[in-house]
Amino acid sequence: MRYMASIFSSIVSIFSGGKSAEDSAAPKGEPQLYGDCAIYAEPRKEGSQFRLAGRIEKTVGDEVLVRNFIRADVFSSSDDAIECTVRKAQQIIDQHGPSLFGDGEKERQV
Numbered sequence: 001m002r003y004m005a006s007i008f009s010s011i012v013s014i015f016s017g018g019k020s021a022e023d024s025a026a027p028k029g030e031p032q033l034y035g036d037c038a039i040y041a042e043p044r045k046e047g048s049q050f051r052l053a054g055r056i057e058k059t060v061g062d063e064v065l066v067r068n069f070i071r072a073d074v075f076s077s078s079d080d081a082i083e084c085t086v087r088k089a090q091q092i093i094d095q096h097g098p099s100l101f102g103d104g105e106k107e108r109q110v
Contacts, residue, residue: 031057032086039089043081049074050081056089056110058101066107067092067100 032039038057043050053070071088075081092110093100100110 032089034090034093037089037093039086039093041082041085041089043075043078043085044070045078046074049076050078052081052085052088054085054089056093056100060101060104063106065101065105067110068107069110 032041036058039054040057041054044053045051051070052073052075053068055069056067058065069088069092073084073088075084096110
């Protein structure tokens, strides 16, 4: 049965410009504002699951500073992954406080 699914995915890939439904990125949530930061939930599709991942952005002066994060948590639903990603980002913001963007680096992992 898996073999048939694989063949079907290959056929879909041919007609969709090389990307099967499984290869496409996980749905992205709309940015959520939290304090003076914008949270972008960007779960990563891994097989049939979605890994918690996202970014936090803050505008300082005329620059946008970005903090990317990825965690080990995986979910069976993209909606659950998005919801938990937003909560994790809020936790990161609360725990780090001003030091999250205090170094002035344009982009880094947290």
